[in-house]
Amino acid sequence: MTRLVMLVAFVVLGPLVGGLMDGAARVLSARLQSRVGPPLLQPFYDFFKLMQKQRALVRRLQVLYMIVYLLFTVLAGALLFSGDDILLFYFCLTLANVFFVLAGYSSNSPFSHIGAERELIQLLSYEPALMLIIVGLYVASGSFQVRQIMMTPVPLALYLPGCLIALVPMILVKQGRSPFDLSTSHHAHQEIVKGITSDFSASTLAVLELVHWYKNCYLYGLVALFFSFSWWAALIAVAAMFLLTVLMDNSFGRFTYGQTLRVLWAVTLAAAFGNITVLYILRFFSPVLLKGGA
Amino acid sequence: MACFKRSPWLFHYNASSCNGCDIEVLAALTPLYDVERFGIINTGNPKHSDIMVVTGGVNARSRQVLLNLYRQMPEPRVVVAAGICACSGCIFAKAYNILGGVDAVLPVDVYVPGCAVRPEALIDGIVKSLPILEERYKAMKKKGAHRG
Numbered sequence: 001m002t003r004l005v006m007l008v009a010f011v012v013l014g015p016l017v018g019g020l021m022d023g024a025a026r027v028l029s030a031r032l033q034s035r036v037g038p039p040l041l042q043p044f045y046d047f048f049k050l051m052q053k054q055r056a057l058v059r060r061l062q063v064l065y066m067i068v069y070l071l072f073t074v075l076a077g078a079l080l081f082s083g084d085d086i087l088l089f090y091f092c093l094t095l096a097n098v099f100f101v102l103a104g105y106s107s108n109s110p111f112s113h114i115g116a117e118r119e120l121i122q123l124l125s126y127e128p129a130l131m132l133i134i135v136g137l138y139v140a141s142g143s144f145q146v147r148q149i150m151m152t153p154v155p156l157a158l159y160l161p162g163c164l165i166a167l168v169p170m171i172l173v174k175q176g177r178s179p180f181d182l183s184t185s186h187h188a189h190q191e192i193v194k195g196i197t198s199d200f201s202a203s204t205l206a207v208l209e210l211v212h213w214y215k216n217c218y219l220y221g222l223v224a225l226f227f228s229f230s231w232w233a234a235l236i237a238v239a240a241m242f243l244l245t246v247l248m249d250n251s252f253g254r255f256t257y258g259q260t261l262r263v264l265w266a267v268t269l270a271a272a273f274g275n276i277t278v279l280y281i282l283r284f285f286s287p288v289l290l291k292g293g294a
Numbered sequence: 295m296a297c298f299k300r301s302p303w304l305f306h307y308n309a310s311s312c313n314g315c316d317i318e319v320l321a322a323l324t325p326l327y328d329v330e331r332f333g334i335i336n337t338g339n340p341k342h343s344d345i346m347v348v349t350g351g352v353n354a355r356s357r358q359v360l361l362n363l364y365r366q367m368p369e370p371r372v373v374v375a376a377g378i379c380a381c382s383g384c385i386f387a388k389a390y391n392i393l394g395g396v397d398a399v400l401p402v403d404v405y406v407p408g409c410a411v412r413p414e415a416l417i418d419g420i421v422k423s424l425p426i427l428e429e430r431y432k433a434m435k436k437k438g439a440h441r442g
Contacts, residue, residue, distance in 0.1 A: 026330075030328070030330060033325055034325050035325045035328040035330065035331075036328050036330075036331050037328070037330055037331065038330050038331065038332075038333050039300075039333070042300075042301065042333050045297050045300040045301040045333055046297075046301045046303075046333070048297040049297035049298055049300070049301040049344075052297060052298070052431060053344075053368045053369070053370075054368040054369035054370070054434065055368070056341065056366075056368040193338060193339050194337070194338065194339045194342065197339075197342075198339060198341070199341065200341070200342075201341040201342060201368050202368050205342060
């Protein structure tokens, strides 16, 4: 029953919470640059405006790809929030992204193609990190089921600090924030026209906004999973991660794709892989230390 | 909902400006003027935009580019001529290669004169164009063209 409630809550309230977070991020960014910034509800105004614009399509197929992208993103988030298998969440997420890349490739614009290529490089750079984070969660809790992971008696953040660190650049990549905003970036920053979204307009672009909001939810949901031992700890961790990502967005220039790949893989290898290795060694010497594991 | 008023996205095109007005357009994005207060975003992409800001008079070369960009903007859309050259061609009006102001090619909704255009005047001009944008949307909805 709780699973069903969480699922419905994610699908219905997800965009609200995610959109508000987006608005808060924009206001916070503005304040960091000593500007006043837009109103908190600005993302919603943008969304409804885009829905009202004339539909000017380059390819009809693009709309289909974007809708499938939205559906699989919602499905992935729903799997995470209803406490289902975290591996299924991972596969759904990957599939969703493939459709986004296809939407980029479906237009004839070279800007869109460059954006799609860069989106693929972004995928390549953070996928190993997400996989290792999931492996880390399994090693620490002994299960791939989110509801089991949540019920782990040990505080996961203490056992998996490396995995938590590896999550930071992944969140930046997924949200299209500097320094990893290669394929397209939100608003004020821009390069190569608008990257993968160059040929999107009106409602197709509105779908992308919606995906951004759901994305916020499941990314910070992943952060909360590390602090599932207490509601307060999870809330504070999500707030801290939110502040950190906005701060990083404002304090870095954009990396090239080579730098992105190197930095993300280095962080993944050092933090996540190192973390899991240490966990195994610790368990070898003192099995009592980690009773959660399989 | 009147969302066009609250989220006007613009892009700006230099038709043959001396770059003076362009610097002022970008100055409006700085913390001092901060146009994001009004939800205004400089997108750099006609397909994402509602408002087209043009600087400089139109010459034979920029004419086609201007028309292309205008056609790529989804309805409803407005055109703002920023600076006196974009309004009328100014001292270049009689030059052999200048066709005139932006209105020689496109229907201009708001004229913002100045050499160079002041950021305050430009922000005023853009805010003035917002009711026109709303009107266009209403007309478009009446025609039922927005599903096109």
